[in-house]
Amino acid sequence: MRTIFLLRSRQRTKCIGFAFIFFIVYVYMFLWTSQELQPQISDVEAVHKQNIIDISGNIRSPVQDPVLKDENVTFQVHPEDPAGYFVGLHHSNFEKIVNPPGHKPTILIWHPPFGSKTNYLANPEVCGGDVDCLITYDRNLLNDSGAIVFHFGGARREAMPPFRKPEQLYLWWTGEKNHGSQLTEFDNFFNLTFTYRSDSGIYAPYGSTNLILQELREANDLDLEALLEKKRKSGKIAAWAVSNCGVHRRMDLAKSIMNKGLQVDTFGRCFGGRQIGAGTYSASFYEALSSYKFYFSFENGYHCKDYMTEKFWFNGLRSGAVPIVHGAKKEDVAAVAPKNSFIHVEDFDNVDELVKYLQYLSNNETAYRRHLEWRTWAAHPELIEERLKPHNRDNDLRSFCKLCRILQEEEEADRQGKKRRQMIVPSMNEYWWKMENPECLNG
Known part of the structure; x- marks a missing residue:
């Protein structure tokens, strides 16, 4: 009898133990599920803390x-x-x-x-x-x-x-x-x-048109007649400075232009390291370039969106040497530059036509002057094209x-x-x- 009692007692204890374990598991699962059901509350709090x-x-x-x-x-x-x-x-x-x-x-x-x-x-x-x-x-x-x-x-x-x-x-x-x-x-x-x-x-x-105009005012470079007189006296036609000699498209174009008889003075590492003035953007740099009628603004990329570097803005427009543009798309340049302020290579069917036009401008100051008229805007801001006025060019x-x-x-x-x-x-x-x-x- 005692043996039967002990057996039943052990069975009851065992059942209670299983029931307790089941209860613990149930509570844990309930809490875990509740947590999963409310991620926006708990996770946002965790984020704010950490x-x-x-x-x-x-x-x-x-x-x-x-x-x-x-x-x-x-x-x-x-x-x-x-x-x-x-x-x-x-x-x-x-x-x-x-x-x-x-x-x-x-x-x-x-x-x-x-x-x-x-x-x-x-x-x-x-x-x-x-x-x-x-x-x-x-x-x-x-x-x-x-x-x-x-x-x-x-x-x-x-x-x-x-x-x-x-x-x-x-x-x-x-x-x-x-x-x-x-x-x-x-x-x-x-x-x-x-x-x-x-x-x-x-x-x-x-660069930008208004930035160039501002620099012209600050340098008191406002006299278009004096600029044209300097070019007449120098007799210089075109300049080009380049130090990256591996861009074959522009190198081939420049050589073709020079082979057609256009006078071009060359500078930079690709041409013996010859320097313009005292160095880039010095007063003597602009002084030297301003005696040329044209500057080769040949970029090292072809039709890259809006890619117009210092070659166009400063070596060309700022100095007073009309930029001959190659690389940037014409519509990209025309969107930000004054009308007639540049000459785009792609306006010509071939190099012969381009060279003939440049030689024509070199011998016809009236026609050439049209490409520099925009510089008078520095002294007369009211003349700036409406699309390029500062209030339209944020x-x-x-x-x-x-x-x-x-x-x-x-x-x-x-x-x-x-x-x-x-x-x-x-x-x-x-x-x-x-x-x-x-x-x-x-x-």
């Missing part, structure tokens, strides 16, 4: 669904980074700081272009109005910077800053065409492009001035309690490569 930034520049939590939304922030796990390998360091304070009126935003250049720390400015003297920002290369100011600019030469995923604040703008910057940058890793990463192309978030051309504002103004506008939106504009480049590869002219990529 403030982790993923490779696409969005705030994320290690346990969130692929897309979760808050009033002001998009939360997203980057599909190529599910484990958070490229997640940045924690930032100390998620709460956005609203800067007071008159605050001076900071623009940090993360990678100096080709190692050169040019002194860029964005202040009322340079930009006009109340545009005023600090532009710096000091990475210690990362936390205080409203925009971080990455030059393409150093823009690599592993070279990014250790953390990213939600309100910071990231910009991809280049002044070079058709370079071999690998950009697929930067989908949904940059807020704005910063290039010479007019379809950029920040349009940063090498894009002529210097590029860092444009960026500074955007930062000021975003800070003002913060002060007024408004949402900031959503700015993102979904695909850098699509923008830089697929939206470029095929001739540029193949040339």
